Amino acid sequence: MWSFHQIADFINDWLNQRFNPTWVTVIEMIITGILVISLFAVLGLVLVIMERKVSAWIQIRLGPNRVGPKGMFQSLADTLKLLVKEGMTPTGSDKFLFNLAPYIAMIVAMLLMAPLAFARNFQMWDMNIGVLYITAISSVSVISVLIAGWSSNNKYSLMGAMRAGAQIVSYELSAGLSILAVVVLTGSLNINEIIQSQANGWWIFKGHIPAIIAFVTFIIAVTAETNRAPFDLAEAESELTAGFHTEYSGMKFALFFLAEYVNVFIVCALGAILFFGGWMPFHIGNWQGFNHVMDFIPSSIWFFGKTFFLIFLIMWFRWTFPRLRIDQLLNLEWKYLLPISMFNILLVTAMAIGGWHF
């Protein structure tokens, strides 16, 4: 049956017959760029409608159900609305930075797509430092928040941006340490190798206790990194109207909005890759028959299924818990999550050396 990497190989061969290698690389880069942007757009649409439906069902109501069958085309209508809205730049704001901020958020989100493996042999750039690249580039996203808040010339935005900045920078530590746990078990930063090492079982099962602790801290830390509830003070609607993106309207707001959802997708994809095996089907040790059956389901379905499950989990958090106050949030990170993560690293190292995992 058709799989993504067969299509990619076919196109590669076809291009190689027509053009010389430099041109092939350039054309492939253009194709990849277009695919990434369209993936962005599709993801944005799907996640927005998913969020609205999930939130509605949790809140005992139906959600959008008029536009299209079961409301599936609601996001298209939303996109159209945002496109035709007037994009106002407040007077007194720093025009250059004000216009720059959403684009930085988008660029960071797009760059992070590069090392992710969407299906078997289907990866944009299989670099040897995949995981390190992801953590490093996601740190740049805090700049866009700070720039947005500062350049809006608005007290509310400034306060929101300050809070967001402090929050993102703190939680990167815990996120990094929990990622490190899996890296220690695998022995490599390369995304492909991490996935291959889960061929006989996912790390969350093989690495039992320390992996579960790492997963829990990972989920909490990335919820805080992407400014999702219960850590969404930066956009606390009931306190600061809309935090750092109060002054944005129209297309620029759409870009921020989109970048937030794509960020959620990326961190969930990372969680799926590290803890749940990426595109690796659910194998149990050496049960060949069972593994063979699982292999029939295409790897891209496995990958997207796991990612969307984690996205659902993060959305579930948003609609259940109240918000944490800024000092409680930072307390949680520095006094609880960070010591737990550090202790967990010791445990994982001991486990890796002693070979006490499955």
Added chain:
Amino acid sequence: MIEDTAITEKGDLTINIGPQHPATHGVLHLAVTLNGETIKKVEPHLGYIHRSIEKMCESLTYRQFIYVTSRMDYLSAHINNHACALCVEKGMQIEVPERAQVIRVLMDELTRIASHELWWGAMAMDLGAFTPFFHAFRERETINDIMEETCGARLTMNYMVPGGVMADIHPNFQRKVKDFIKLYKQKIKEYDELLTGNIIFQNRMKGIGYLSAEDAISYGCTGPTARGSGVSSDIRKLYPYEVYDKISFDEILENEGDSFARYLVRIREMNESLKIIEQLIDHIPEGDYQAKTKAVLKLPKGEFYTRVETARGELGVYIVSEGATTPYRIKFRSPGFSNLSALDHMARGSKLGDLVAMMGTLDLVIPDIDR
């Protein structure tokens, strides 16, 4: 205010919360002086919904002015009307039949539950938990449907008249209320699971907005605001009216004085109201639903004061009459007015996020304050 005037140093930020703001329930404008995230002073600016109700009532007859008051604290509309009707009855010495008294108390307690439901949902939403709002409104809809059948309206039910109630209860009333009681007993356990026991919620509420008992009395706080600080102030117990002295229910007191204590007081009050409804719903006496009164009411010369317990605290109606068909002067002592004056005292030194939690537990309804 009376305490040492907060000195505004260089670097302090004054932000305006409201008047249009998702967290202020109604149009309240707070000028908050902040140092970073810490509050130094909170100054309420009122009057955005001032409708000069007191002056208007001087040109309305004793039968007409009652219904203007449902717009004052629209969440306890029945209870406001009840207070005015009681004052007129006190002045004219009208004897209200038993059936009317029981119906009035039932309506009051249903209104109290509905008001606390909305408070619960709105407060959870302010703190960031969006789901309880929908659950709260689902229950409130049941109560509104019951009200609609009997009284004809869902929010400002003009149902009380001096002498009793305007019309008899609908034949379905008793059955629907009994169904509601059964439904509600399960749901109220859900609320504890969803919000009261949640550790994030407790951390946001415990230790915030401390109000000592002496301060509560000095600021004139009543209702759950004062009962959360241990001050016994339930008018239904202290100065019973209608049939409250014949039924058994507890006055809920908590001693910690912080926001969580006020929250618990209101949650348990919902339970107590349910107990009252249960005791009365099967024993509505037969009889008239309205006492025979003259068409045009004229209070004798003098001054009359009645007080009732609304969902927010003590509402006092003070009528000064000169013997005419319209009152000479009416004063409504609204509970929110005094509760709001304690906000500045409670908020100094806390963070901005706590201000939202505190306003939530004070349960302010701005039309009640501005009149």
Added chain:
Amino acid sequence: MRNEELKIKITELLPMASFEEGGEWLNINLDANDWLPFARQMRNNEALFFDYLFCLTCIDWKAHLTMVYHLSSTKYRHTVVVKIKLDRAKPEIETVSRIWKTAEFHEREVYEMFGVNFLNHPDLRLLILPDGWEGKNPMLKDFEDPINMIRL
């Protein structure tokens, strides 16, 4: 304490107080100059202990203004009403916001509605009325209402 005992006790403290009959609570009439020391005694005296001021308002009798204070005690649960006549031309009285903190907002409201000047009030300015209504005193009986906003 019952009304009679209260009457006796208060006459001990302040011989100038006169009492009005009728009404369910004891009505005390006072002069504006005696108000502040009397209020302090009402609050601090152990036997009286009126710590709860639950209603503060003003009535416009066309010849003069009357301030009405409803006081109650949370310990003994007795209630009194204090009435003080003020001169219409120059209504002034001492503030009691340092004794009962609730008086601060209530006195601001009486100031803007009736024009009563509260001496030594920490922050006397408009509370409910918007800017520009200083001096208009809408609750007075001779308030002119040219647009017919209030009367039906």
